Amino acid sequence: MIMIRAQLLLLLSLAAHTLSPEAAQHMQAGITADKQRQFDIAIAEFQKVTELDPAFEDGFTSLGQAYMEKRDFAAAIAPLKHALEVNPDSAPAHQLLGYALLVQGFAAEAIPHLARAQDKTALGIAQIQTGQLPEAVANLQAALAAHPNDPDILYYLGRASGLLSKQSIDTLLASYPDSPRAHQAMGENYFVLRQMPEAEKEYRDALRLRPDLPEVHLELGEVYAGAFQWAKAEEEFRAQAKLQPGNAEAVYRLGAALLEQGKVHDARAELSRANKLMPDMPETLYSLGKAASLDGDAVAAEKEWTKLLSIEKDSPLAAQAHFGLAGLYRKQGKIAAAQHEMQEFQRLQGGSNPPPAPGKEESPH
Amino acid sequence: MLSRLSAAIRILLVIAAPGSTGGPLFEVKVPQGIDFTLQNSPTPQKHLIETMPGGVALLDYNNDGLLDIFFVNGGRLTSPLPTPDDFGRHDPRYWNRLYRQNKDGSFTDVTEQAGLANAGDGNYGMGVAVGDYDNDGYPDLYVTSYGKNILYHNNGDGTFTDVTAKAGVGGGGWSVSAGFFDYDNDGKLDLFVTRYMQWDTKHSKDCGGNFHTYCPPEEFPAVTNILYHNNGDGTFTDVSQRSGIAAKKGRALGVAFADYDGDGFTDIFVANDGMQQYLFHNNGNGTFTEVGLEAGAALSEDGRRLSGMGVVFQDYDNDGRPDIMVTELPREIYGVYHNDGGGSFSYRSLEAGLGVLSSGSSGWGIGLEDFDNDGWKDLFVAQGHVLDNVEHIDPSLHYLELPLLAINHNGRFERADSGITAPVAGRGSAFGDLNNDGWEDVVMTSLGGHPQVLFNNGGKTGGKAHWLVISLRGTRSNRDGFGARVQVNGQTRYATSAGSYLSASDKRLHFGLGAAETAKVEVVWPSGIHQTLNEVHANQFLEVREPEKQKQ
Numbered sequence: 001m002i003m004i005r006a007q008l009l010l011l012l013s014l015a016a017h018t019l020s021p022e023a024a025q026h027m028q029a030g031i032t033a034d035k036q037r038q039f040d041i042a043i044a045e046f047q048k049v050t051e052l053d054p055a056f057e058d059g060f061t062s063l064g065q066a067y068m069e070k071r072d073f074a075a076a077i078a079p080l081k082h083a084l085e086v087n088p089d090s091a092p093a094h095q096l097l098g099y100a101l102l103v104q105g106f107a108a109e110a111i112p113h114l115a116r117a118q119d120k121t122a123l124g125i126a127q128i129q130t131g132q133l134p135e136a137v138a139n140l141q142a143a144l145a146a147h148p149n150d151p152d153i154l155y156y157l158g159r160a161s162g163l164l165s166k167q168s169i170d171t172l173l174a175s176y177p178d179s180p181r182a183h184q185a186m187g188e189n190y191f192v193l194r195q196m197p198e199a200e201k202e203y204r205d206a207l208r209l210r211p212d213l214p215e216v217h218l219e220l221g222e223v224y225a226g227a228f229q230w231a232k233a234e235e236e237f238r239a240q241a242k243l244q245p246g247n248a249e250a251v252y253r254l255g256a257a258l259l260e261q262g263k264v265h266d267a268r269a270e271l272s273r274a275n276k277l278m279p280d281m282p283e284t285l286y287s288l289g290k291a292a293s294l295d296g297d298a299v300a301a302e303k304e305w306t307k308l309l310s311i312e313k314d315s316p317l318a319a320q321a322h323f324g325l326a327g328l329y330r331k332q333g334k335i336a337a338a339q340h341e342m343q344e345f346q347r348l349q350g351g352s353n354p355p356p357a358p359g360k361e362e363s364p365h
Numbered sequence: 366m367l368s369r370l371s372a373a374i375r376i377l378l379v380i381a382a383p384g385s386t387g388g389p390l391f392e393v394k395v396p397q398g399i400d401f402t403l404q405n406s407p408t409p410q411k412h413l414i415e416t417m418p419g420g421v422a423l424l425d426y427n428n429d430g431l432l433d434i435f436f437v438n439g440g441r442l443t444s445p446l447p448t449p450d451d452f453g454r455h456d457p458r459y460w461n462r463l464y465r466q467n468k469d470g471s472f473t474d475v476t477e478q479a480g481l482a483n484a485g486d487g488n489y490g491m492g493v494a495v496g497d498y499d500n501d502g503y504p505d506l507y508v509t510s511y512g513k514n515i516l517y518h519n520n521g522d523g524t525f526t527d528v529t530a531k532a533g534v535g536g537g538g539w540s541v542s543a544g545f546f547d548y549d550n551d552g553k554l555d556l557f558v559t560r561y562m563q564w565d566t567k568h569s570k571d572c573g574g575n576f577h578t579y580c581p582p583e584e585f586p587a588v589t590n591i592l593y594h595n596n597g598d599g600t601f602t603d604v605s606q607r608s609g610i611a612a613k614k615g616r617a618l619g620v621a622f623a624d625y626d627g628d629g630f631t632d633i634f635v636a637n638d639g640m641q642q643y644l645f646h647n648n649g650n651g652t653f654t655e656v657g658l659e660a661g662a663a664l665s666e667d668g669r670r671l672s673g674m675g676v677v678f679q680d681y682d683n684d685g686r687p688d689i690m691v692t693e694l695p696r697e698i699y700g701v702y703h704n705d706g707g708g709s710f711s712y713r714s715l716e717a718g719l720g721v722l723s724s725g726s727s728g729w730g731i732g733l734e735d736f737d738n739d740g741w742k743d744l745f746v747a748q749g750h751v752l753d754n755v756e757h758i759d760p761s762l763h764y765l766e767l768p769l770l771a772i773n774h775n776g777r778f779e780r781a782d783s784g785i786t787a788p789v790a791g792r793g794s795a796f797g798d799l800n801n802d803g804w805e806d807v808v809m810t811s812l813g814g815h816p817q818v819l820f821n822n823g824g825k826t827g828g829k830a831h832w833l834v835i836s837l838r839g840t841r842s843n844r845d846g847f848g849a850r851v852q853v854n855g856q857t858r859y860a861t862s863a864g865s866y867l868s869a870s871d872k873r874l875h876f877g878l879g880a881a882e883t884a885k886v887e888v889v890w891p892s893g894i895h896q897t898l899n900e901v902h903a904n905q906f907l908e909v910r911e912p913e914k915q916k917q
Contacts, residue, residue: 196761227761228695228725260720262777290666294716323668327661330709342658345668 023052023059030062039070050079057086061093068100076100091117102126120146125156133164180210187216191223199223212243218250225257233257241270248278256287264295282308282317289324298328319348389784390736390770391807391819398472399434401462403792405812406442407753411571411579413564414511414539415442416751417618420492420867421810423797424504426479427523431466432797432871434808435481436816437508438462440489446566450512452489457482461490461508470800480525481506481517488512492793492867496545496554498595500844504872507556509540514558518599534593534601539564544863546622546631547843548608548647550891553595554843557610557633557863559617560588578752582639582672587614590635592653609653615643621678621864623687624850626708629893631848634662636673636691642700644689646708662689662702666712671697675731675794675866680704680857681717681742682776687859692728692746692866695762699723699731699746718778722771725761727751730794730866734805736821738830738877740856741773745783747791747809747866765789768809768817784822789814797871803832803904805875810868831878831903833886838910841892845872846911848891854884878903 019027030045043066049059060083067076080097083090098113102122107129114123120143127136140157147153169185176182187202203220206213221236237254244250255270268291275284289304305321305328312318326341405415420437427433440452440459453459463479464472476482484490488510495504503519514536517525529535539561545554563586572580589611593601605611610633619636626632630647637643641663645653657663665671672694681688686704693699701717702710714720723746730747737743748766755762765788771778789811799806804821811817823830833853837846837860849860853876862869878884886898886909894915901907 194760228721230721230724259715260724262715262718262720264716293666294713320667320669323664324666327666327711330659330661331705331711 019053019056023049023056026052027059027062030066034062034066034069037069039066042066043070046079050082054082055086057083057090057093060086061090061096064093064096064100068096073100073103077104095119095122098122098126102129105129121153121156124153124160128156128160128163131167133160133167136160137164178209180206180213180216183209184213184216184219187219187223191219194226196223196227214244215240217243218247218253221250221253221257225253225260230257230260234261246277248274248281248284251277252281252284252287255284255291259287259291259294262294264291267291268295280307280311282312282315285311286317286320286324289321293324293328298332301328314348316348319345322348389782390822391784392822392825393784393786393817393819395815396470396472396818398467398474399464399816399818400474401436401438401464401816402458403436403438403810403812403814403816404441404459405439407813408442408444409577410444410569411577412442412446412566412569413579413585414489414491415439416579416753416812417541417561418489418491418792418812418867419810420490420509420542420793420869421795421808421816422493422495422506422862422869423795423799423808423871424495424506424862424869426463426504426506426519427465428503430801431468432799433466434464434472434795434816435493435495435506436462436464436810437490437493437793437867438484442489446569448567450487450489450566452486452512454486454488454490455483459490460484461493466799475523479523480527484508484510484515485513488515491540492542493869494543494545494556495862495869495872496556496847497844498545498554498556499599500553500839502844504845507534507543507545507558509536509543509558509867511539511564513537514540514543528599531599532601533603534558536560536591538588540591541618542620542863542865542867544620544622544861544869545847546633546861546863547595547848547891548592548631548633548653549594549651550630550842550848550893551595551597552839552841552843552892553597554845554847555595556591556593556601557620557622558591558593559620559635560590561618561638562586562616563588573752573758576754576758578754578758582616585616587616587640589614590617590620594651604651608651609655610645613643613645613655616640617643618674619676619691619864619866621676621689622848622861623678623859624848625678625687625689625704625710627686629891631891634676634678634689636676638672638674640670642671642673642691644710656708660708660710661705661712662710664712665697665700666714669697671700673700674727675729675746675864677731677733677864678861679733679742679859679864681733681744681773683741683856685852685855685857687857690731690733690744692731693723694727694751695725697724699728717776718771722769722778722780726766726769727762728769729792730809730868732794732796732807732865732870734796734807734875735773735832735856735877736770736805736823737772738804738823738828738832738879740854740877740879740881741775742856743773743781744769744771744778745794745796745807747794747811749788749790749792749811753790763788766791768794784819785817789817791817792866793868794865795868795870796865797873798834798875801906803834803875804828829880831880831882833876833878833884833901833903834906835874835876835886836872836906836908837874837888837890838908839890839892840911840913841894842890842911846888846890846909847872850889851909852887854878854881873906 026048033041046063060079064076064080083093094113095117098110101110107126120139124136124140183206190199217236217240224233234257240250252274258267271288285308289301292300322345329338418439422435465475492509494507503521506517518528543558592610594604615637633645635643644657675692689702691700698714701714703713727750728746733742746769770783793810802824804823807819809817839846888896
């Protein structure tokens with residue numbers, strides 16, 4: 001792209017700039033060699049152009065680019081800087097120099113050049129390296145808007161956001177180490193690391209300092225649920241639901257914890273409440289059907305699972321709903337209906353082995 | 366009014382029986398004379414066989430009225446593994462062991478004199494089945510292995526003879542749990558052998574990346590199980606193909622038997638690891654049809670596959686129909702398949718209370734026994750994760766665990782203190798009344814360690830509940846009445862020594878009677894003969910002999 005532009009510029013220069021015929025000849029030879037990926041020849045030709053006409057910016061820019069194509073980024077820097085001395089507004093020279101400096105690890109030096117070139121992706125990456133995280137996030141978001149779903153931009157945006165989050169948390173921990181929020185943040189860190197005893201302690205400390213701290217009961221409940229301590233999980237989810245009666249997730253998780261303990265009636269009540277708060281979430285509908293089935297209420301179970309299947313056709317939850325309905329119909333003696341549901345279940349399994357229990361996917365054995 | 370009061374007092378007395386005193390139900394000790402160590406030989410190479418043994422059997426091999434104990438040992442694993450396979454079984458450290466119980470409760474190692482010493486260097490031991498296959502009144506042993514299985518005929522004089530070659534039951538590959546049962550009701554015990562997977566030492570590998578763990582079952586191809594038909598002349602015929610058993614490949618670890626649909630023919634439940642469970646319905650004509658999925662006994666209630674390991678096939682809720690309980694890995698829940706009648710099961714783990722009790726544990730050997738003699742079968746599970754380094758992968762899981770003891774309250778289980786205080790890598794477990802006091806005891810194996818022997822304290826701690834222990838003596842049916850349905854005061858047991866994991870339990874049928882001082886005993890023999898005994902006194906060991914023909 002830049003080389004095409006160089007070719008155009010060469011034509012213009014030949015017309016506008018008093019490029020000597022000898023320099024023009026070398027310029028053309030360099031462009032040709034570069035096209036043929038004969039970078040050493042291209043470099044030699046562009047070098048001659050810069051020697052014959054030191055005021056010809058594109059000679060230096062093309063030389064820098066040839067070095068970069070040869071992946072000799074260090075050698076590219078000097079001619080690109082010279083190009084900018086000749087023409088401080090050259091966007092291609094700024095962009096190439098920004099790249100070369102960034103690749104060499106000189107992110108701070110690269111940033112002004114990338115900013116001048118308006119290359120938001122590279123600028124965001126450079127800003128990650130210099131710790132300008134809010135700016136990096138903003139630039140990468142803009143880049144993503146221009147190039148949706150670009151995997152590299154998605155990666156760097158995720159990284160920048162994560163680092164920004166960590167930076168905020170680090171500031172919190174450094175400035176207010178004994179604050180409830182600091183304990184909550186530590187708890188979340190330990191939870192991610194699956195260090196559950198430590199996570200539990202931090203969440204407990206947070207609640208001791210501020211019993212109504214939002215989300216902590218929910219997170220602590222998740223710690224207990226992960227350790228299969230369902231009674232404790234229930235207690236925490238219940239506390240969260242009491243603090244935030246409109247928090248559908250807390251109420252759903254309370255229902256799920258009750259269900260795990262076989263407290264079917266209570267589970268149904270809470271799951272129904274969650275369904276009212278956030279209607280027709282597939283997970284809630286499935287659990288509602290399951291609780292109803294366990295409670296012997298086949299009509300309600302059928303209703304919830306059928307509703308779920310009207311929302312989701314091919315998901316793992318849909319497969320589970322078909323399996324549940326098959327069992328329901330089998331017990332009712334509706335053999336044909338049971339067989340149909342079982343066939344649907346098996347179809348969604350792709351005729352393969354059914355899925356393992358949740359959480360078992362990653363753990364060996 | 367008075368009678369209602371006295372009934373209430375009786376109920377209180379029963380409730381105050383040992384399980385609810387707050388103390389442990391069992392006294393855990395290694396009886397004098399038992400010095401067995403289960404040698405599984407863990408290696409850095411994580412050969413899968415090393416985390417899977419070993420079985421235990423409770424049997425009265427010399428018919429002196431006292432239960433003896435047989436342990437299956439693993440073997441020696443070296444690096445690199447030798448070719449051909451050599452697990453050092455000639456070395457006494459790796460022998461299976463038979464301990465004869467003495468009258469004073471101590472045990473004597475009689476392995477060598479019984480002829481059970483070297484199980485063959487090419488065999489890495491797994492499990493054991495017990496049954497009197499030739500109806501001579503002496504229980505025989507079938508020992509499974511990675512390698513060749515061995516049928517030991519009990520000669521009746523304190524010795525056993527390896528009759529594998531003559532009997533034709535050597536198996537091959539990796540056999541795990543096995544059990545004797547009479548599938549065609551011809552009065553002769555047949556033999557079912559589960560096989561785990563197509564694995565051998567030449568194709569061993571480890572998994573888990575840098576963690577180096579034992580591989581999950583999906584890493585190896587599934588295999589078929591084996592059904593041997595007893596020809597009645599000391600030989601067996603492999604009928605796996607023609608019976609339909611070999612039509613289904615699996616990764617089987619546990620097996621248990623009961624007639625779930627009341628058609629008079631014993632059915633088979635196979636616990637498969639990491640896939641659907643198999644329920645082989647006995648068609649009554651020498652063939653079986655796998656009906657697990659249609660019957661609702663194959664997957665969890667969410668349609669998820671389970672890591673089935675141990676299994677018990679008995680009636681936990683006293684509705685007269687045999688239910689299925691399967692032990693699993695963590696993040697699953699031990700499966701309770703409730704027999705709804707009509708050939709249909711429903712998954713009732715959560716209602717039975719097992720969500721709370723089991724979702725963080727790895728279960729192996731399992732038994733449904735009425736430990737507190739209150740008339741409800743309680744639950745015991747040997748526990749410990751498959752991976753000996755699981756804590757590095759998930760700190761919430763544990764390689765060493767306490768066993769689960771859960772008391773049955775009207776069909777819902779609640780945790781109780783087993784008396785074991787140090788966690789172990791529990792594997793096999795067998796159940797029976799070791800000291801003939803009417804209270805069921807437990808023997809559990811643990812990898813790399815000594816067995817745990819749990820003596821039921823019920824009688825000693827003042828438990829008032831009554832009991833009845835029944836021995837069946839078949840005449841037209843097989844001699845031990847395996848497959849008979851025995852009902853006592855509303856409770857039901859199916860006669861078997863099979864079930865659990867790799868293990869064989871006391872063939873006698875134990876019933877807790879609570880406050881009842883008498884019992885009505887009803888037996889439906891495999892021959893089809895119905896027999897009823899009324900006003901049977903409690904607290905006795907009763908032999909019930911099968912009538913030669915049905916009374917009109």
